[in-house]
Amino acid sequence: MRLFFRPLTKNMDFATILTDVEQQLALVTQIVQVHTDAVLKAGSDHPYLPNTSSIRSIPVLINNVDQAQNNLEQATTRFLELMNQVVQPPSSTAQVNCDEETETEDEFEENKADVPVAMQVEGQESTTGQVEAQRDTKVEPLEKYLMVAKEVSLAIESTDHDGDDVFRNLDPAVVEMWNEAVKKLFQPATQKFRKLLTDGGLNDDIIARFCQATTLAVALSTSTKGISTYKKNTQNRWRMWAIKQLAAIHELGLKSAFSDELHSIRDDCDTLIRCCDGHISKAVKELAASTRTTSLDTLQIDAKRKKIHKFDEKLREICIFIILRNEVQDLESWSDTQWEDFSAIDRNLMVLVKSAFYQDEIAKKFKLLYSIVEQFYVKMPDRSPSPLLELFRTAAADSTSLSGLKRPREDQSYLNDQAKRIAMELSKLEDSFKAEMKNFMEMVTSLPSFEGVNLTSKSLKEIQRVFTKMTEITTRFGKVISRTEANTVAFGEATKITVDIIRRISCGFLPRTKLKHWLARLRPILRRSRWHYSNSPGTVVFEESVNRLQQHWDETYLDPFAAIRKHVDATDVQDMDSNRLQKAVLQLIGHFNHACNTAWGEICQGVPTDRENDIRAKFLEFGNVLSDWLQRILHTGDQLPGFIEKLTPKLVRIDRKLPNTVPATLFEYVRMKTQV
The missing domain is CATH 1.20.58 (Methane Monooxygenase Hydroxylase; Chain G, domain 1)
Incomplete structure (x- = not known):
């Protein structure tokens, strides 16, 4: 029996896709059942039962099969969620056209958990954390991880080892088992532990076992038999991810009842920081050179933005590392050359961002870097990326008006x-x-x-x-x-x-x-x-x-009346000069004109008595506001705006349809302007 993969095409409908998935899952189930039945029937005489030489590899293979099962469960769950959305789309917010599909924008939100921004881990770096969403009937990655760590710890205790490398003389099968566990379970287990710490779901036993497992994982990363044998890029990515997660856990621990029990987590984090110090120093130099020599003038706007976001991602990692490195006591301070390279990244990236992004979108597009740079300023104000920080603060201020709406630049x-x-x-x-x-x-x-x-x-x-x-x-x-x-x-x-x-x-x-x-x-x-x-x-x-x-x-x-209220609440006409008052009144007239058109459309179609009373009350309220503002204009000695004459027929027809809707004073000002 062999699985057959059918390529997805644009012409393949959902029914075909569902049928294909059903058949493939049935085949997988059949294959597993065949092997299960064979083992049960053979009993102790089964020819494939492990012998002494191969028994050491069994735990690793069991973990592999278990992980494959978890991956299948996650993929199937996600697939069914998508199919259910096709059959029963989620409820939508109000749209212009009720027949149109609702569009939603998924905003990425990090799990802050009251941890300083610099200590938080960006969610897109790992998808294995999704493993923690398994059913309660399955063994959690955290529990699996701690079980394997316990076995490794017992093996280490029964083995003589020289120096600091506890894995040097350990049984290769045990080392391989721990290698596999760290590669596959460290990330989801660590994320699960962090969540339990945040939610208050930990006890002394789990904390002690997790700290022991973390120390073993970090020791493996520095061992000649462990993670250090991976490709250098993979090694550095693992260490940097671990640094940020462990730092976040340590910060959470300081605010919990387990601060003493979690003290070793910071020691393990510092060990990884020492291992990555040379890597980050090199990364700073390379990024300074890249941002200095990169010419984006010949690139299309999408390619230009993509390249800048890659620089942004690298700088975020560097900033987080520097903040954490600054707290490690036995590391030498950076040289002037290293800080000059760091400052060059700051200046160069600021110029690139301004050249490729709109002013009113910068704060949103770079919100992660903005948060980290702010944290950097708090921790190390003399070394913080000043040009970028100033750019982000200005962009954030420019992008928000009093009403909370975006305010584009006027130039x-x-x-x-x-x-x-x-x-x-x-x-x-x-x-x-x-x-x-x-x-x-x-x-x-x-x-x-x-x-x-x-x-x-x-x-x-x-x-x-x-x-x-x-x-x-x-x-x-x-x-x-x-x-x-x-x-x-x-x-x-x-x-x-x-x-x-x-x-x-x-x-x-x-x-x-x-x-x-x-x-x-x-x-x-x-x-x-x-x-x-x-x-x-x-x-x-x-x-x-x-x-x-x-x-x-x-x-x-x-709702035009809501727009009027927002404008009125945000406008203080008491201290306005004549010019600003004229502009505020013209804007209010524009809103009022819009309200007249909208209300007339409703009235002509026929509205319930309650809605009629609501329209009348709002016209009276805001009509009196407009009258008051027009009176202020007259007190300044200026003439009333000319456009108010065009409101006359609209106000008249509404008042005829709904008597006593338009304030008498507003009619007086309209007639006054008409006579002039």
Whole structure:
């Protein structure tokens, strides 16, 4: 009997996939059952029972089979979860179009567990930690790991050994068994122990056994028979992962009732730090050279970002190591040359980040490095990466407004930088799509300043033209999406630009129905983009932009009265000068205009009495606010905004349909402006 792998194709439906998986699992079960029955029938006369020479390898093989079973269980569980999602998709949040598929953005969140940021382990470094999700009926990786460690410890006690290497004279079969256990069980067992420590699920026995196992694992990493025989890259990766995990456990232990019992964990961590000191010193020098000599001007934007994120990942590891190294007493301080290399990485990476990422996305894209650099500053302020820290702090401040929404930069150079990203892709686009994108890029770069955009300004008309052009490009892109990846990259950048523009202008400045229609059209296009280019950075940018637009819709356009309240609560007109007051009033009029359009649509379709009363109450509340602000303008000696005249017919028809909805004072100011 032999398993047969059927390659997955785009034309294979879910029923075929499920049938194939069912058949393969049935075959695996049959194979195991055949061997089980054979052993049971043969009893003690079975020809394959181990002899004395091979019995030492049996524990290793048992562990291998057990691990294979665990891997199969994990894969099957994950597969069934995905299939269940197909049959019963998860409940969705409010979308523009109820028929459209809900898109969710999985935000990576580390298990902080009150541990300093520098001590936390980044989750993407290991997937073996998923083993801890096994069923309760299975032996946990932690328990297996501790059982093997106990056997190894007993073997060491009964063996004479010279010097510090306890594995030198040990039975090779025992060494091999421990090697396999460390390779396969150390990571999931350590993660499980850390979780139990966080949740308060440990006792003295488990702690003592884990500390003993950790000391043995670290000893193996320095032994000539152990992990040190692996390839150097594998050896360093294992040690660096272990350093970060053990440091996190030690920090948790200091805050628990087991601080004394876990003291040896820090000693083991320090041993690994000494082993990795030369490796990190070399890594700093190499990264300084790479960031100094790397020219990203010739790369596409997605390739440029990918390379920068690799630098980011390496610097995170270096920073964590330096923080921990600083606490090891018997290591020499770094030389001036080493610190100069470290500072060079800081300066060079800051320049690269600014050249490839938008100001309002830097804090999010580099949140892990930002957190670690902040921790570095607390621990070693004189040596912290100052240029990067300043960049991250500025970006974080710029990305959040009083209302909690993203606040894009107001300078035109920001849009110019974004348009350049599209220009880099133009040569790869089809002629028809290229012409559309080139026209869009020219319109964006010629936009006037966003300062003072209001319902009557020329800049608003230019913005509306850009939005109209983008809706035309969306139609065109739907026809060429599958032809080249460059189309997706260019369209993703154009979508990001358009969303940035929409988010920086007031609600009501763009037609609500057109924006709703565009967002509804983007959803199916996004699904197609993910199908054709799921791993493309262009698709990532596109999806992030659609999610940001959905958020903006939910917070600003879905309920216009909520947007009005947010604007009113965030605006203090008491101390405003005349110019700022005019701008605040124009923005409120824009919100009010949007509320009139939305409410009229509801009223015409017929609403229950409770909803009528709700609409009336909100119009009265915010109508009085608008009246108060208009009165303040008159007190300054200025004239009322001209656009208020266009509200007249909308206010009149709403008040006729729902009497006593519009405040009388607001009608007076409207008539006053009309008569003037």
